[in-house]
Amino acid sequence: MAAQGAAHAHQTHNHRACIEDALATARELCAARGVQLTPIREKVLQIVWRSHKPVGAYDVLDELSRSHKSARPPTVYRALDFLMGEGLIHKIESLNAYLGCVEAGAPHSGQFLICRHCGATEEIVDRKLETALEAAAKRTQFAAERKVVEISGLCARCAS
């Protein structure tokens, strides 16, 4: 349990449980949907969940290579694309990195608080913010599909 990160992660928390929960949820969802959570895909999901900080694709590759020597960039990107497609991870666009989703199974775009100091990134689910986004789009008859919301700054802990 090395690097962690989201607001709650700064508090002591059993991160092993975070990972196990995420993997269990993923297995259930994939089974229910009739898609395959293959060993590679599961391993990549596990690596992304290793901390509460966004992980770069090539960091994933380095880690994945330890167990899958034949891993190459496409191996990782395919797994990441699959996991994003199933809503199990999010891409943090402003960092070109990936983060485990805390609300897997509920389709959403994700809203993130990214600490520029410690890297901790928390996914929040803010209904009012969601409403404001919808309203803003509607104002110009824009049919919103994906909503990228990434707030950078300092988390409570790092601000002090």
Added chain:
Amino acid sequence: MAAQGAAHAHQTHNHRACIEDALATARELCAARGVQLTPIREKVLQIVWRSHKPVGAYDVLDELSRSHKSARPPTVYRALDFLMGEGLIHKIESLNAYLGCVEAGAPHSGQFLICRHCGATEEIVDRKLETALEAAAKRTQFAAERKVVEISGLCARCAS
């Protein structure tokens, strides 16, 4: 006046005036701030403003090369960094591309509606959305600095 894009850009509009306004504002702001809007920087700003679609750095380079044969990637990235620093353009993170700012001079992070079909990208200034972002961050004592809001979907014209 080739490619354009934002919602209002779909309507007939004098895009030459868009460019001239942007350049005039940039000159004033830079003069007032005591920073140099050099020929390269101004040319890059002009290229970014050539349409209302985000422009990639290497597209800027291709275009810039016509007038500045010695232009290289650092030439472009330095100019883009300068223009972003002065709040004259924004980076669209989800596209790795750059767009002229419609509110130059007023510090802000920018909120964008990106049409995935025609590429038209409109910068909006939604006060309620801004408030919702602040509130969401405050809820976890997060000190927000930069706010990335990029809504992808279909613009009114392309939805039909």
Added chain:
DNA sequence: GCGCCAATGCTACACTATAACAATCCGTCC
């Protein structure tokens, strides 16, 4: 066995961005 499909292996490449150091330009100070 054979055909089919999903997943993976594999090579090469495209696209995005920065490091590091040299050269130039220009205004200031002696």
Added chain:
DNA sequence: GGACGGATTGTTATAGTGTAGCATTGGCGC
């Protein structure tokens, strides 16, 4: 005039991120 200093640009090389395209594998139904 000449030395200095800061800002800008020139130049080469390289780092970082992401895909194309095709071969191979392996399971499953017929």
